Amino acid sequence: MDRIDSVLNALPQDLVTRDPDITARYLTDFRKYLTGATRAVLRPRTREDVALIVRLCAEHGVPLVPQAGNTSYCAAATPSAAGDELVVSLERLNAIRELDAANLSLTAEAGCVLSVLQEAADAAGLLLPLDLGSRQSCQIGGNLSTNAGGVSVLKYGMARDLVLGLEAVLPDGTLLEVLQPLRKNNTGYDVKQLLLGAEGTLGIITAVSLKLVRKPVQTVTAFLAISQIAALTTILGEAQAYTGENITSFEYVSDHSLKLLLAAKPEARHPLSEASAHYVLLEAQTASPVFPLEDAVSALLERLMEAGLVTDGTLAAGGAQRDALWELREHIPEAEVAFGGSIKHDVSVRTSRLPAFIEAASALVETHSQGGRLSIYGHVGDGNVHFNVLAPEGAVASDYKAWFEREVAARIYDLAVEMGGSYSAEYGIGLVKKGLMARYGSPEKTALMRAVKAAVDPQGIMNPGKVV
Known part of the structure; x- marks a missing residue:
């Protein structure tokens, strides 16, 4: 019996999936660049299950590949082709442990799908600001492991900026609990930050406490044709000033991309009467019921058009029109796929x-x-x-x-x-961008990362071959 069999036989068998027809969906990265192999996919239901898996793998020197929604663009959750790694899927750790509306916080397990957490916050009259095009399939553990960005970074920051507390299993099977949803907790090193953006190379995130914000009661969405791309920075500055820093999204769309989308989706419609080389999808939101947001955006557009920075534009009249404008932006990747x-x-x-x-x-x-x-x-x-x-x-x-x-x-x-x-x-880096990291990365930073990896994961069993 080899070391992998030793681990698999020691685990509760309801955590182990060996059927190749089932395991196949865990082996290819989202963009279908790479396909790996594994003897089994492990699907824990609790943090204790994760700790047991990691502890047994550490004892036997078996490498692990943590996987959430498998939406990484850099093959960060894909096992190697050698088949000597076990995949650990967090999909069954999908409980929302607590939503503390008064504290503006939500504590959830790593396998929760992002859209489910957004809906839970919405039901409480609050907003989880992290928002990605893959919201219906990506999981919060993967979002944190890759430090996901998305369309609301401008106002709310990257995924790491929304984390109050974290729970994770370290490479020796130790359970790290720094999950308190506190905004002030100045007690030494902020160790949770080590795991955010580490792509599973330093441990497996099992739960997180996230910041929520008050749900916007006003949203204004505009699609603008801009006269020249050099004006982007000026337009953004004016937009932030006129709206009192309430711009949540400021997305650029080139005419190249818009034409590609319209060709791939004939049902889509150009929102403006005349084409332009450059567009901006701008959205402003506020939780204030009295701030005159629509007046502010209208004044902004008047100012931009008078200055010749914007040549045409449209404001969404309601939710359906807002959704249609966002579909133009969010479906561009699908249009690219449709054309090869x-x-x-x-x-x-x-x-x-x-x-x-x-x-x-x-x-x-x-x-x-x-x-x-x-x-x-x-x-x-x-x-x-x-x-x-x-x-x-x-x-x-x-x-x-x-x-x-x-x-x-x-x-x-x-x-x-x-x-x-x-x-x-x-x-992130994953497997796909390791060559770029070697070419452009700071040698000093890489050396420090390797030192941290060696200290935390001396056997190198956590997501080997990724990042460092």
Whole structure:
């Protein structure tokens, strides 16, 4: 009996799934870049189950791959092809342990789907600000392990900014409990931050206490045509000033991306009467019943149009129109898939430099890409743009992607880094971006990360091969 069998035989068998027809769905990453192998998928129901699994694997030296909703764009939750790792799915840890409305906090287990937590907060008259396009399938443990971003980072920050407390199982099976939903707890190292964004390499998150905010009672959503991309930063500044810092989302959509969407979804409609090269989807929200938010946004649009910064725009008249505007933004990735998929560059620079980056990176593609089609959109309010490229019409998408990533992609990453930016704004590292980390990452930071990994996980059993 080998070490993996020793672990599997020692576990309660209701936690062990060996059927290959079932385990297959845990083995391929979301973007279908990589497919791994495993002898079994372990599906614990409690934190004690997780601790038992990790403790047995530590005793026998068996590597573990924690997995939540498996929506990572960087194969952070995909086992290796060697089949010598066990996958631990957190999907059964899906209880909401507490919602303390007076404390504006929610405590939930790692396998809770994000949309379920949003609905629970909504039912209490509150809002969980973390919001992603994959909200119906991603799980909160994965959101924290990858430090997810999304469409509300501008006002509320990344996933880590919403964490009050954490519960996790460490690589030796020890249960770390720092789950108190406290906004002040100055008692030494903030150890929970080590696990946020660590992609399961330092332990398995089992529960979290999250900040909630008061539910907005006013929402104003606008889709704007802007005269030139250089005006993005100015428009954002004006929007924040006019609305009293109540801008929750400020999303850029290029005409390239909008045309792609309209071609892929004939039922969708262009929201404006005339096309423009650049658009902004802007949303403002407030929990105040008396703040004149609609008047503020109307005054903002009047100011922007008088200054020639905005050439056309529309305000959503109700929930259905708001949803239609957001669908234009959120369905762009689906449109890219419909046309063969894209080479994704999840980069960020200072918001003040973002327009210049988009212009310079677009010029690089036009010069070097042999007809590649641009699709540029993203959370420009926080400096993060999804700078994507599709194969030319008629080209074999897989061949073109391989060529582009080998010959052109580095020019785009070089530009972002030269402008003081990042080669991974919100997707993380996983397996896919380890080469970029080796090329662009700080050697001193990498050395410190390796030292932390060695100290916390000396056997290297937690999600091996990822990040460091």
